Amino acid sequence: MSEQPSPNDDDQPSVRYTAALAQTIEESWQDRWDAEGTFAAPNPAGPLADPTAVAGLDDKLFVLDMFPYPSGAGLHVGHPLGYIGTDVYARFQRMLGRNVLYTMGFDAFGLPAEQYAVQTGQHPAITTDANIANMRRQLRRLGLSHDRRRSISTTDPEYYRWTQWIFTQIFNAWYDTAAGRARPIDELIDEFAVGARPTPDGRPWSELDEGERRRIVDDHRLAYVSEAPVNWCPGLGTVVANEEVTADGRSDRGNFPVFKRNMRQWMMRITAYADRLIDDLDLLDWSDAITTMQRNWIGRSHGARVHFDSPAGRITVFTTRPDTLFGATFLVLAPEHPLVDALTTSEQSGAVAEYRRQAAARKDVDRQDENRDKTGVPTGSTATNPLTGEAIPIWIADYVLMGYGTGAIMAVPCGDQRDFEFARRFDLPIPAIQQPPAEWFAENGIEPALDTSTWPAAFVGDAPYVNSANATLDLNGLTSVADGVARTTAWLAGNDLGEATITYKLRDWLFSRQRYWGEPFPIVYDETGNPHSLPDAMLPVTLPDTDSFSPRTFDPDDEFSDPESPLDRLGDWVEVTLDLGDGPRTYRRDTNVMPQWAGSCWYELRYLDPTNDAAFVDPEVERYWMGPRTDVRPDHPGGVDLYVGGVEHAVLHLLYARFWHKVLYDLGHVSSREPYARLFNQGYILANAFTDERGVYVDATEVTEVDGEFLHEGRPVTREWGKMGKSLKNAVSPDEMYDAYGADTLRLYEMAMGPLDASRPW
Amino acid sequence: MYRFLQRLWRTMVDERSGESIVADVPADDETRRLLHRTIDTVRTEMENLRFNTAIAKLIELNNHVTKVVNATGATPREVAEAMTLMVAPLVPHVAEELWERLGHTGGVTRVPFPVADPALLVDDELEIPVQVRGKVRARIMVPADADEATIRGIALADATVLAALDGADPTALTKVIVVPGRMVNLVP
Numbered sequence: 048m049s050e051q052p053s054p055n056d057d058d059q060p061s062v063r064y065t066a067a068l069a070q071t072i073e074e075s076w077q078d079r080w081d082a083e084g085t086f087a088a089p090n091p092a093g094p095l096a097d098p099t100a101v102a103g104l105d106d107k108l109f110v111l112d113m114f115p116y117p118s119g120a121g122l123h124v125g126h127p128l129g130y131i132g133t134d135v136y137a138r139f140q141r142m143l144g145r146n147v148l149y150t151m152g153f154d155a156f157g158l159p160a161e162q163y164a165v166q167t168g169q170h171p172a173i174t175t176d177a178n179i180a181n182m183r184r185q186l187r188r189l190g191l192s193h194d195r196r197r198s199i200s201t202t203d204p205e206y207y208r209w210t211q212w213i214f215t216q217i218f219n220a221w222y223d224t225a226a227g228r229a230r231p232i233d234e235l236i237d238e239f240a241v242g243a244r245p246t247p248d249g250r251p252w253s254e255l256d257e258g259e260r261r262r263i264v265d266d267h268r269l270a271y272v273s274e275a276p277v278n279w280c281p282g283l284g285t286v287v288a289n290e291e292v293t294a295d296g297r298s299d300r301g302n303f304p305v306f307k308r309n310m311r312q313w314m315m316r317i318t319a320y321a322d323r324l325i326d327d328l329d330l331l332d333w334s335d336a337i338t339t340m341q342r343n344w345i346g347r348s349h350g351a352r353v354h355f356d357s358p359a360g361r362i363t364v365f366t367t368r369p370d371t372l373f374g375a376t377f378l379v380l381a382p383e384h385p386l387v388d389a390l391t392t393s394e395q396s397g398a399v400a401e402y403r404r405q406a407a408a409r410k411d412v413d414r415q416d417e418n419r420d421k422t423g424v425p426t427g428s429t430a431t432n433p434l435t436g437e438a439i440p441i442w443i444a445d446y447v448l449m450g451y452g453t454g455a456i457m458a459v460p461c462g463d464q465r466d467f468e469f470a471r472r473f474d475l476p477i478p479a480i481q482q483p484p485a486e487w488f489a490e491n492g493i494e495p496a497l498d499t500s501t502w503p504a505a506f507v508g509d510a511p512y513v514n515s516a517n518a519t520l521d522l523n524g525l526t527s528v529a530d531g532v533a534r535t536t537a538w539l540a541g542n543d544l545g546e547a548t549i550t551y552k553l554r555d556w557l558f559s560r561q562r563y564w565g566e567p568f569p570i571v572y573d574e575t576g577n578p579h580s581l582p583d584a585m586l587p588v589t590l591p592d593t594d595s596f597s598p599r600t601f602d603p604d605d606e607f608s609d610p611e612s613p614l615d616r617l618g619d620w621v622e623v624t625l626d627l628g629d630g631p632r633t634y635r636r637d638t639n640v641m642p643q644w645a646g647s648c649w650y651e652l653r654y655l656d657p658t659n660d661a662a663f664v665d666p667e668v669e670r671y672w673m674g675p676r677t678d679v680r681p682d683h684p685g686g687v688d689l690y691v692g693g694v695e696h697a698v699l700h701l702l703y704a705r706f707w708h709k710v711l712y713d714l715g716h717v718s719s720r721e722p723y724a725r726l727f728n729q730g731y732i733l734a735n736a737f738t739d740e741r742g743v744y745v746d747a748t749e750v751t752e753v754d755g756e757f758l759h760e761g762r763p764v765t766r767e768w769g770k771m772g773k774s775l776k777n778a779v780s781p782d783e784m785y786d787a788y789g790a791d792t793l794r795l796y797e798m799a800m801g802p803l804d805a806s807r808p809w
Numbered sequence: 810m811y812r813f814l815q816r817l818w819r820t821m822v823d824e825r826s827g828e829s830i831v832a833d834v835p836a837d838d839e840t841r842r843l844l845h846r847t848i849d850t851v852r853t854e855m856e857n858l859r860f861n862t863a864i865a866k867l868i869e870l871n872n873h874v875t876k877v878v879n880a881t882g883a884t885p886r887e888v889a890e891a892m893t894l895m896v897a898p899l900v901p902h903v904a905e906e907l908w909e910r911l912g913h914t915g916g917v918t919r920v921p922f923p924v925a926d927p928a929l930l931v932d933d934e935l936e937i938p939v940q941v942r943g944k945v946r947a948r949i950m951v952p953a954d955a956d957e958a959t960i961r962g963i964a965l966a967d968a969t970v971l972a973a974l975d976g977a978d979p980t981a982l983t984k985v986i987v988v989p990g991r992m993v994n995l996v997p
Contacts, residue, residue: 060824060825061824061825061827062822062823062824062825062826062827063815063818063824064814064815064817064818064819064822064903069814069902069903072902072903072905072906073902076901076902076905076906077902079916080916083916085916085918086918132858132860134898135855135860135898135899136855136858136898138897138898138901138918139855139856139898139922141918141919142894142897142898142917142918142919142920142921142922143921143922144919144921190901190902192901192918727858788811789902790902791814791899791900791901791902791903792810792811792814792900794899794900795810795813795814795864795899795900796810798860798861798864798899799810799860799861799864799865800861801861802859802861803858803859803860803861
């Protein structure tokens with residue numbers, strides 16, 4: 048913003064467009080828009096219904112921004128880039144005659160308000176409300192054409208009442224894999240009761256006691272309590288989701304160590320939706336970058352389980368490349384594999400015992416280090432390669448881990464570098480099962496030959512199969528891996544020697560946090576510890592007042608500490624007498640709160656019908672704003688017409704929200720299959736940031752430039768370039784811009800800086 | 810950007826008196842054509858979230874209108890109104906203010922966005938190359954809808970073309986190929 052206005056110029060004509068005139072104009076029009084309700088979008092039904100107005104407008108359009116966390120620092124000029132873009136678009140579409148739904152809410156549960164409360168003793172609701180009021184003022188001053196009747200905060204009890212209600216819907220649902228959708232849990236119970244569905248152990252339903260029935264039903268729920276390995280973060284005093292753990296095993300917030308521990312926690316069965324979450328990406332108008340990130344996160348891989356007969360019974364391995372089975376010349380088991388004792392011959396027992404002892408002392412990361420010399424010992428037994436019928440030796444080696452796959456692998460040394468090195472080291476056969484191309488031999492400086500003794504390394508790549516046939520299966524000459532996999536898998540299945548399987552990287556979603564500032568669970572436990580969801584009439588379960596907001600935190604390295612949430616301490620609130628249909632009884636409330644992602648899983652739906660107190664959204668209203676647009680294309684899934692936000696939410700918010708939406712769709716509560724039909728990722732505003740000699744960011748506004756050097760409080764600092772925001776202490780407030788130039792200039796400047804999806808310097 | 814808004818303001822408001830300088834006069838042909846080409850582009854760019862290029866086109870138009878004001882002392886109403894409506898999504902406050910100063914009430918929010926007249930998007934004249942023995946020797950302006958004979962006449966009357974023919978008789982050429990709207994090829 049290099050153009051400087053000169054408001055004090057004496058010659059200035061009296062009616063020049065100056066910052067002062069701009070402010071007068073802007074504030075007067077903002078007042079008028081408010082007074083006239085200019086941007087109120089009519090609904091076809093429900094509390095905001097105005098069917099005549101709806102009929103008078105053309106098509107509808109739902110434009111949505113990713114709603115902000117109301118931070119104490121307020122907005123900086125980086126925030127509005129997307130907001131101004133959506134506002135320009137919304138205003139343009141109104142001038143084309145459309146009924147445009149456009150508003151802004153606040154994603155207001157979260158850690159900063161809680162941490163501030165811990166420091167000051169002030170209730171997080173007070174800080175949150177003040178921050179929201181400040182951000183509303185800033186957004187209004189920017190001239191954003193929001194329908195303010197529709198604004199919500201996820202912390203409003205009237206809002207989280209419905210977050211809790213949706214939780215009870217998910218709790219009271221199960222995934223019918225045959226039907227490919229979620230169904231109410233009562234229908235599952237009915238199927239068990241009439242015998243349409245066998246119980247897990249085959250006994251009739253009528254012969255099971257209440258506790259057994261309860262366990263079977265609870266095991267099917269889409270929200271369930273599980274004693275499961277979770278990420279326990281003693282430094283934060285809470286457990287965190289897989290998605291919140293960094294690649295080096297620390298919490299993304301606070302950077303504390305995270306430990307795998309078994310604990311009783313709420314889980315969401317998002318894995319039941321893995322296929323649909325991948326397949327339906329094809330229905331969305333999203334960037335390839337984001338859909339690829341979601342696909343990789345879900346991590347679906349097709350493979351096969353292959354059974355090898357051995358003296359100790361069948362050994363099952365998982366492989367993504369069953370087509371290479373003709374080249375499998377040995378098996379490798381993890382030293383901890385349960386069959387090792389039975390497989391070890393007396394001659395080998397000493398060596399095996401010694402090797403297992405050494406392996407037990409090694410960490411998993413060391414065992415998987417690719418650069419280590421390969422070690423291992425034979426068990427002395429052999430297994431039968433199901434394709435060739437040959438007896439192949441069974442080894443144990445510490446690079447195979449029990450926790451990965453089945454704890455056993457088939458080794459195909461000609462096509463896998465690790466297996467190749469292992470075979471070379473221990474003089475095991477390496478038959479070629481692919482014809483590498485001439486270039487590969489040339490690159491390695493060897494004569495083209497299938498004699499692998501000349502090969503310096505395994506050949507990894509696509510090439511025609513050779514030596515890959517038995518009496519009833521022939522892959523020779525095929526060039527497509529997909530064909531090879533399909534034929535081999537079919538052969539294995541037909542001969543009862545294996546079966547096709549699909550594996551996923553996605554795990555169920557850890558859904559409880561030992562925090563204060565979040566949505567309480569609408570769950571109570573009876574005296575036997577069974578969870579019960581509260582009926583609609585008992586919602587919301589409001590967050591109880593307290594003056595002690597922090598979970599107990601521990602030494603960050605104290606792996607064996609146990610979580611203690613702030614709600615645990617509120618005995619009067621935890622113990623409750625309720626009548627849940629069989630007379631007043633004493634129950635114990637759940638003392639966890641939901642993770643910060645819960646409120647953003649469905650907020651766009653509440654924008655549609657924000658004041659409806661009979662339903663989270665009127666079905667007709669949802670159909671109008673978000674129903675499938677089959678006029679646009681036959682497979683349109685419905686959802687928000689344009690969703691604008693940053694790429695950082697690719698696998699958290701955007702995956703969780705799709706999951707909840709699909710559950711709501713399955714249960715018949717919404718007509719749209721997806722929440723966000725079109726996603727647009729705006730760029731970021733970048734600005735200079737400065738670090739001192741410790742590498743700590745200093746306030747960019749306090750940095751001065753002297754003779755080409757940057758100084759902060761007299762000491763040199765280093766300049767770098769980064770996304771504008773709190774953490775880099777380089778934020779510029781829009782308020783400064785309103786005062787110096789006016790909101791229109793700020794809007795125009797941000798829009799003119801470059802394409803909306805590109806990051807740009809301030 | 811601040812300067813652009815000041816210029817936009819000055820094309821409609823006399824900075825000293827505050828009086829409107831918008832006049833009920835028709836725009837000259839060039840200005841009108843530029844206006845409609847701008848409308849056409851801005852609509853497309855807005856629809857596709859390319860606001861930066863829409864703004865660039867609006868600045869271009871405004872620069873032209875500034876010249877018109879400097880020359881004539883007034884902005885034609887048809888231009889002033891369309892410009893105000895086109896900037897309204899981007900700078901809604903100043904647009905509302907100008908819209909009112911143009912004599913309207915009720916705000917710009919639901920006023921239909923300007924629509925380009927397709928007839929004004931077509932150029933009257935085209936520039937096409939003239940080749941002599943396969944080499945481009947000249948460029949000539951021809952009416953956009955000119956037929957073969959007309960183009961041939963214009964080409965063979967052009968001084969540069971005649972010079973390139975190097976004395977050859979323009980009425981007795983070996984070969985004359987005319988592709989209307991595209992090019993002329995002459996072989997003496």
